[in-house]
Amino acid sequence: xxxxEKILAAIRRQSxxxxxxxxxxxxxxxxxxxxxxxxxxxxxxxxxxxxxxxLADAASVIGQxxxxxxxxxxxxxxxxxxxxxxxxxxxxxxxxxxDVDVAIVAGRFGVAENGAVWVExxxxxxxxxxxxxxxxxxxxxxxxxVHNMHQAYQRLTFTRAEYGVFISGPSKTADIEQSxxxxxHGARSLTVALVAGxxxxxxxxxxx
Amino acid sequence: MAEELTVVDHPRAAAxxxxxxxxxxxHDQALWFVRVKRDRMAQSLxxxxxxxxxxxxxxxxxxxxxxxxxxxxxxxxxxxxxxxHWAADAAEHNxxxxxxxxxxxxxxxxxxxxxxxxECHLNPFLERHGITVVDTDLGEWIVQLRxxxxxxxxxxxxxxxxxxxxxxxxxxxxxxxxxTDPKYLTEAARYKLRQVFLESQAGITGVNFAIAETGGIVVxxxxxxxxxxxxxxxxxxACMGIEKLIPRAAxxxxxxxxxxxxxxxxxxxxxxxxxxxxAPSGELHIVLVDxxxxxxxxxxDYRRSLHCIRCGACMNTCPVYRRSGGHSYGAxxxxxxxxxxxxxxxxxxxATLPYACSLCGSxxxxxxxxxxxxxxxxTWRRDIAAAGKLSWSKQAAMKAAAFVLARPGLYRLAGKxxxxxxxxxxRLLLYGPWNPWGRQRELPRAPRRSFRxxxxxxxKP
Ligand code: SF4
Numbered sequence: 001x002x003x004x005e006k007i008l009a010a011i012r013r014q015s016x017x018x019x020x021x022x023x024x025x026x027x028x029x030x031x032x033x034x035x036x037x038x039x040x041x042x043x044x045x046x047x048x049x050x051x052x053x054x055l056a057d058a059a060s061v062i063g064q065x066x067x068x069x070x071x072x073x074x075x076x077x078x079x080x081x082x083x084x085x086x087x088x089x090x091x092x093x094x095x096x097x098x099d100v101d102v103a104i105v106a107g108r109f110g111v112a113e114n115g116a117v118w119v120e121x122x123x124x125x126x127x128x129x130x131x132x133x134x135x136x137x138x139x140x141x142x143x144x145x146v147h148n149m150h151q152a153y154q155r156l157t158f159t160r161a162e163y164g165v166f167i168s169g170p171s172k173t174a175d176i177e178q179s180x181x182x183x184x185h186g187a188r189s190l191t192v193a194l195v196a197g198x199x200x201x202x203x204x205x206x207x208x
Numbered sequence: 209m210a211e212e213l214t215v216v217d218h219p220r221a222a223a224x225x226x227x228x229x230x231x232x233x234x235h236d237q238a239l240w241f242v243r244v245k246r247d248r249m250a251q252s253l254x255x256x257x258x259x260x261x262x263x264x265x266x267x268x269x270x271x272x273x274x275x276x277x278x279x280x281x282x283x284x285x286x287x288x289x290x291x292x293h294w295a296a297d298a299a300e301h302n303x304x305x306x307x308x309x310x311x312x313x314x315x316x317x318x319x320x321x322x323x324x325x326x327e328c329h330l331n332p333f334l335e336r337h338g339i340t341v342v343d344t345d346l347g348e349w350i351v352q353l354r355x356x357x358x359x360x361x362x363x364x365x366x367x368x369x370x371x372x373x374x375x376x377x378x379x380x381x382x383x384x385x386x387x388t389d390p391k392y393l394t395e396a397a398r399y400k401l402r403q404v405f406l407e408s409q410a411g412i413t414g415v416n417f418a419i420a421e422t423g424g425i426v427v428x429x430x431x432x433x434x435x436x437x438x439x440x441x442x443x444x445x446a447c448m449g450i451e452k453l454i455p456r457a458a459x460x461x462x463x464x465x466x467x468x469x470x471x472x473x474x475x476x477x478x479x480x481x482x483x484x485x486x487a488p489s490g491e492l493h494i495v496l497v498d499x500x501x502x503x504x505x506x507x508x509d510y511r512r513s514l515h516c517i518r519c520g521a522c523m524n525t526c527p528v529y530r531r532s533g534g535h536s537y538g539a540x541x542x543x544x545x546x547x548x549x550x551x552x553x554x555x556x557x558x559a560t561l562p563y564a565c566s567l568c569g570s571x572x573x574x575x576x577x578x579x580x581x582x583x584x585x586x587t588w589r590r591d592i593a594a595a596g597k598l599s600w601s602k603q604a605a606m607k608a609a610a611f612v613l614a615r616p617g618l619y620r621l622a623g624k625x626x627x628x629x630x631x632x633x634x635r636l637l638l639y640g641p642w643n644p645w646g647r648q649r650e651l652p653r654a655p656r657r658s659f660r661x662x663x664x665x666x667x668k669p
Contacts, residue, residue, distance in 0.1 A: 016272045021269045041475060150461040169478050176368075179391075184433070185405070
């Protein structure tokens with residue numbers, strides 16, 4: 001008997017109660033102003049929101065962020081945002097990304113209750129860029145903020161092999177005497193750029 | 209970190225911990241601080257109790273249908289290109305992991321936090337076979353460098369002071385002597401561990417949740433070490449206990465809302481990574497481990513302990529854990545939940561753990577999946593006594609108590625003696641080393657008369 005059969009047989013020998021799966025349809029929290037709540041939640045975990053009136057405006061807003069000033073190597077994978085000087089698709093091996101100063105990547109939507117942004121890596125040749133960069137900028141349509149995690153999962157379907165991640169703030173640790181230190185292994189700072197009038201265009205670009 | 213075969217003596221280990229009074233106090237405060245942060249987060253959500261109820265219902269449902277969900281998970285994960293392995297026990301788990309690593313010629317692995325691999329003692333096993341394992345969670349790395357196990361499942365180095373980390377890093381990494389600034393020390397670790405990430409040929413992670421419906425796994429970290437560890441090399445091995453399953457992706461809405469709030473008082477962990485299948489041109493192996501879980505499943509009293517999502521909240525709130533330190537439990541999972549899971553695996557070895565509890569019930573109150581922890585701990589005491597695993601001193605005390613309680617005259621006399629002694633004996637006699645109840649606390653002021661005597665003298669109407 002294989003271990004699989006052994007384990008399944010051991011489980012089937014037991015007869016615990018078999019209660020039904022509960023419905024998740026509840027009056028979950030809603031915020032009067034999702035964008036304000038999102039910005040506050042993100043600030044509380046060490047990140048920040050910047051706003052842009054258009055994608056062109058986002059280029060200048062992001063271009064002026066402090067991490068961009070000294071950045072030597074910048075990866076930008078957002079279509080229509082000419083800020084990068086290193087093309088991710090041309091990098092053969094993710095280990096070559098160790099010296100990336102800033103990565104600018106598209107996020108699909110944000111979650112007001114916890115300041116998280118959903119990022120899908122399907123269109124990134126190396127998802128490592130999101131974690132190995134010194135500073136991370138997520139660019140997101142301004143209108144795409146949901147109230148809570150239940151709404152977030154209503155928007156997600158996992159039907160193909162693809163990596164996705166909720167990122168909420170910069171990398172952090174409190175493993176030395178519970179003192180919070182920003183910048184453990186991943187990004188030292190996280191900026192979310194909310195771009196007005198960009199809804200829909202992002203998914204269109206991602207389809208290409 | 210070799211597996212100890214001795215019986216765990218919690219009272220003795222705890223006594224050693226509290227001997228350093230200042231340190232025990234500091235440890236207590238550090239954990240209470242985390243508990244307070246958790247409270248703030250829980251109170252900020254009006255639906256907190258609804259979430260806990262849903263989580264408990266989802267887990268009970270899953271455990272009741274576990275075989276079906278495991279099969280569904282395997283089907284879905286395989287369809288996405290992952291390879292699923294099954295391990296009946298720790299030894300088989302370790303062998304599976306070793307085989308995969310050897311097949312790929314791996315010399316060094318970057319590992320992120322996984323209580324399961326601790327439970328299986330994977331690190332020493334791989335090291336014996338010439339593979340270097342680096343624990344990349346900062347807290348876990350600190351305890352690994354010190355050659356000791358984690359003392360907490362979420363905060364592995366909670367028992368260590370920054371001065372000690374500074375000293376350790378000075379010796380091992382060459383940081384400045386006497387440096388204690390957490391920011392500086394973390395930066396040094398970041399620098400060193402980046403090299404580890406870049407050099408490793410494989411990444412091992414734990415699993416927080418595995419979704420039967422989609423075949424995906426979710427890993428939660430704050431540092432980003434799991435993602436760095438598995439996005440640079442081509443090989444990712446994820447190790448999980450079979451109880452980590454949840455039916456639907458939508459259930460994550462419930463669990464991710466509860467997990468970080470309960471664990472560290474954050475609204476969500478920094479990274480909640482969803483792996484569905486391997487990275488393009490990479491490999492994803494998922495090892496499903498039983499190691500005693502299916503037998504807990506068969507026990508009506510302890511089944512709910514399988515609901516645990518390893519948030520650590522019961523440890524942070526436990527008055528005994530906070531004052532005795534995680535190492536005093538002599539087990540991978542300490543605290544209230546550990547005192548249930550470990551005796552289930554080996555009642556003889558862990559017989560003292562269910563007694564490391566005041567039955568205050570605070571653990572049950574904070575548990576995000578509503579495990580009736582303190583009730584199960586009490587049940588364990590019954591089972592341990594029934595199995596004859598009680599220590600002789602406890603047995604003798606119980607017998608003496610039963611003898612006295614069965615004899616009202618003797619009971620009244622004992623009460624008189626106790627009240628007289630408390631009122632009249634000199635402190636020196638009362639607080640001697642023979643009276644453990646007089647250590648670190650004042651004995652109560654004894655009334656002149658017992659309740660019975662007072663009742664008999666009450667003014668009659
Ligand atoms: S038993 Fe409950 S409180 Fe304790 S670690 Fe598990 S989920 Fe958290």
